[in-house]
Amino acid sequence: MSDPNGKHDELIHPAARPFLWLDAPWLKSSMIWIFLVATLGLVAVDFFHHRHEYVELAEFYGFYAMWGFGAFVLAVMIGWWVIRGLLGREEDYWDGDSTDEEGQS
């Protein structure tokens, strides 16, 4: 273990140093805008080019983007509220001991 925020952390792998910007707060905060612009850009393509699909519904403008967004949100919400809410238990629920849940060789 070492300083998690230390840019001069000597224990960081040399090959990873050029990529430390991946951990920068500005990148994390701007991810939403990067993905939004990219998604809207791809949706815009539909207005200039008609996609031919086997399923007629999928030919609607931006269908895949909307389905992807909706599916993701639905999956997370059902997972969070239904699975964790109703079926979530403490880690030691099964055998009363959580330390050996992970297999190791």
Next chain:
Amino acid sequence: MIEALYDVSPAWPVIIAGLLAAAFPMHYVRKGLALIAPVLAVFLWFNAPSGDHLGGIIELGGFTLETFRFDGLSRIWGLIFIIAAFINALYGLHEKDRLADASGLIYAGAGLGAVFAGDLLSLFFFWELTAISSVFLIWGARNNAAYKAGLRYLAIHVLSGVLLLTGAVIRASETGSWAFDETLSIETLGGFLIFIAFGIKCAFPFLHNWLQDAYPKATITGAVVLSAFTTKLAVYALARGYAGTEQLIWIGAVMTAFPVFFAVVENDLRKVLSYSLNNQLGFMVVGIGVGTELAINGAAAHAFVHIIYKALLFMSMGAVLLRVGTVKASELGGLFKSMPATTIFCLIGAASISAFPLFSGFVAKALTLAAVAQEGHWVVWLVLVFASAGVLEHSGIKIPYFAFFSHDRGHRVREAPVNMLMAMGIASLICIYVGINYGVLYELVPFPEAALHYEPYTFDHIVGQMQLLLGAMFAFAFLVRMKWYPDEKRGVNLDTDWVYRRFLANTLNWGHAMFGRLWASITNLVSGVRSRTGGKLFEVFSPIGALSRDIPSGLLAIWTSALLAIVLLIAYLSP
């Protein structure tokens, strides 16, 4: 071509290497065997005659066992099993565990044997061998949870084998056939039992939880090895025997969807991958259910690429487990600073399973989706597109994000061992190579002509797929920004294993306790009756009992006179 080897299934060198590995204490000999055996197997695979071939026939006890059926379906499954066996051997090169080495090889060989089996008896033999050999990869973790999970795993898989044999015997008694082919049908009792046997191994809904129970508790290498063979063998068996069975379309659709919800909130990243595996099997099962040439190609191509990218993801998490000591998402983050190569390999696996263009999942999954849409199953198609976004959530984003990025937990560990990196590197290369040069894959599938007519890299397909993926990625960023994405926290989520691990176990314990009480009550009752009866008898017949008591002679004389009077009266009155 060596004709003398036409009868030798590629399974045998791998199984024999496993048996030899069990005998050799020197680990470098065992590792040599593990690397050489797949090379010999692939030689036999290439040596097999072109076209459909049936060899390796063994007459035993009046039965004819066909151990080497080489055709369009077994060809692709056999090759990917051999490739997986080699990559797994390379990945586990640093481990010095004789039991794991031997069981891993026998398991891989048994998987190959089952794929090349031409009849149900041969299939049963190898089917059970996969179950018995693979359990040692779970027990190899050598802890209490793994031991119990291994027992449950073994019980469920032996049950699958028993159902397979029972179904085969019933079918043989009805039709006289032991054939393992498309004549199997769920309309008959025998065929239905075999279908359930395959369904257990394929992790059908409600029969699935052995997978998420056992795989995360296996050894680091064990989980990688397990991810390759068992379930894909079941997919192969379904494709061989039940292609076009409509029920599989909906079974598969459910399989693609429900694991997504569990994976979202699962903290153990190897368990997330196990749910993800279940979801991917669903796509293959749907393809088999549709049953057209394009759909079967889709299932076969998906199985091929899935084995590689799923193994790659399990390998990357295994490397994390080896170095950090945990794969709990709540304990991880920022590992790209310590394990950059592992991070890149994991991202390649994530991109492949998410079906990004230029990666293997894109060219394989497209076949199944196109086949489903072509046959007019548009509701199922919508479910599959939903599940595709779900795949991106749990395997494309969650696995790499929480392990390697997210909050830096300050773990500064060494990069994975060289052999692990080499194995991950080979798997990554295959993911990219197949994604770009997809013709290689399409030539391998059971119906190459149908596949070669399909063009995955159309403008429409690329735009549609990128819309789906970026729409889902935007949703992730949006939910995180709004703090509507669930925190990773320690805990477990109940699944169908609750039925047998808690409900049935408690019911059995209660029944045992109740039986104990009942038995004690019966014992008390019997001993009470016995002691009371004994007491009464004692009171009558013992030396101090009633019959031994002195009776006054006067009273006896009165009774004797009375009885004499009655006898005389009867004698007098009688005619």
